[in-house]
Amino acid sequence: MKFIFKITLVLLVVVSACKSKYQQTQAVALLQRINVDSLQLYDSTTHYLIAPYKAKLDSQMNEVIGSTKTKLTKEKPESTLGNLVCDASMWYASKIYPKTIDVCVMNLGGLRLPSIEAGNITVGKIYELMPFDNLVDVLEIKGDKLNQLFQLVAAADGWPVAGVTMQIENGKAINIMIGAKPLDINQTYTLVTSDYVATGGDKADMLKYYEKRTGSNYLLRNVIMDYVKITGELNLTINGRITNKP
Numbered sequence: 001m002k003f004i005f006k007i008t009l010v011l012l013v014v015v016s017a018c019k020s021k022y023q024q025t026q027a028v029a030l031l032q033r034i035n036v037d038s039l040q041l042y043d044s045t046t047h048y049l050i051a052p053y054k055a056k057l058d059s060q061m062n063e064v065i066g067s068t069k070t071k072l073t074k075e076k077p078e079s080t081l082g083n084l085v086c087d088a089s090m091w092y093a094s095k096i097y098p099k100t101i102d103v104c105v106m107n108l109g110g111l112r113l114p115s116i117e118a119g120n121i122t123v124g125k126i127y128e129l130m131p132f133d134n135l136v137d138v139l140e141i142k143g144d145k146l147n148q149l150f151q152l153v154a155a156a157d158g159w160p161v162a163g164v165t166m167q168i169e170n171g172k173a174i175n176i177m178i179g180a181k182p183l184d185i186n187q188t189y190t191l192v193t194s195d196y197v198a199t200g201g202d203k204a205d206m207l208k209y210y211e212k213r214t215g216s217n218y219l220l221r222n223v224i225m226d227y228v229k230i231t232g233e234l235n236l237t238i239n240g241r242i243t244n245k246p
Contacts (some may be wrong), residue, residue: 005078006035007044007138008170018083020107026031032087035199036143038041039188044059045115045131050201051158052095054126055084059164060123061123061127062122062123062124063123063238064109064120064121064122065121065122065123065126065225065228065229066122066228066229066231066232066233066234067119067120067121067123067234068085068116068117068118068119068233068234068235069118069233069234069235070192070236070237071115071116071117072084072115072116073114073115073201073238074108074111074113074114074115076108076156076157076158077157077168077242077243077244078156078158078160078161078238078239078240078241078243079160079238080236080237080238081111081113081116081128081129081160082106082108082111082114082159082160082161083160083236083237083238083239083241084095084173084224084234084243085106085111085129085130085160085220085224085226086105086106086160086161086162087092087104087227087236087243088106088223088224088226088227089104089106089162089193089220089223090162090163090192091223091227091228092125092136092192092216092227093138093190093192093216093220095126096216096218097138097190097192097214098153099140099190100190101138101163101188101190101191101192102163102177102178102179102189102191103146103161103164103189103190103191103192104158104160104162104191104192104193105149105150105160105164105165105191105193105197106160106161106193106194106197106202107151107159107173107194107196107197107202107204108156108158108159109202110130110132110134110196110197110220111129111130111160112128112129112130112131112132113125115129121228121234122143123225126221126224126225126228127221128193129221129222130197130220130225131182131221133193133195133219133221134193134194134195134219134220134221135195135215135216135217135218135219135220136192136195136215136216136218136219136223137192137193137194137195137198137213137215137216138160138187138192138214139190139191139192139211139212139213139214140189140190140194140209140212140213140241141188141189141191141193141207141209141211142185142186142187142188142209142234143183143185143186143188143189143208144179144185144186145185145207145209145210146175146183146189146191146209146240147173147176147183147185149174149178149191149204149206149207150166150207151173151184151235152166152203152204152206153166153242154166154168154171154172154173154175155172158242161180161241161242162241163178163179163195164176164177164178164241165177165241165242165243166241166242166243167238167242167243167245168242168243168244168245169244169245173180175245176246188211191207193207195215196234198210203207
């Protein structure tokens with residue numbers, strides 16, 4: 001029995017040694033182009049069902065609501081697109097709020113278009129500029145918190161503003177003027193912004209410490225469209241709201 005066990009063990013070792021061992025050395029990817037038509041994705045029933053709604057939506061988006069003499073652009077530290085959004089917000093807030101609106105600040109990231117060409121402005125173009133359903137909020141806030149907001153603006157190399165002029169030096173906001181007066185850290189100011197920024201969005205956490213917050217329940221996008229409609233033809237320029245100190 002011991003002899004048979006030894007023979008069996010030897011045979012197992014030999015067979016194991018003779019087995020081929022394979023190792024993957026290269027992977028080859030095969031790219032095959034598929035004709036979209038071959039997938040038969042088109043559904044005529046669905047097409048005819050949604051066609052009337054699509055036509056209505058296209059008609060609404062293509063409605064001309066005003067025009068601009070010059071190309072509007074999104075830039076830093078100040079831009080004509082940013083000035084449009086803030087001017088519109090100041091105009092709207094001044095209509096609905098019982099106190100004078102001192103200043104507007106909007107985050108640059110909220111503007112989703114790099115530019116709007118000179119010429120007609122459509123509803124669809126404003127939707128592209130402001131696709132998010134952000135609302136307009138008015139905050140009553142102390143000057144020290146407002147100063148912190150301007151420091152955030154300076155650190156970001158500039159956000160859209162109105163009602164204020166300031167300079168940026170080494171990433172810091174200096175020479176901050178609200179209207180024609182230097183920023184007073186002890187005074188309470190009225191600030192119009194989006195509900196996103198008002199709740200601390202884009203690192204604006206200091207705005208959570210407001211004295212009073214009033215939500216308009218009106219979309220910022222609609223504010224811009226109303227402003228364009230009532231203005232008719234825009235003629236926006238860069239006018240030194242934010243500048244880099246030489």
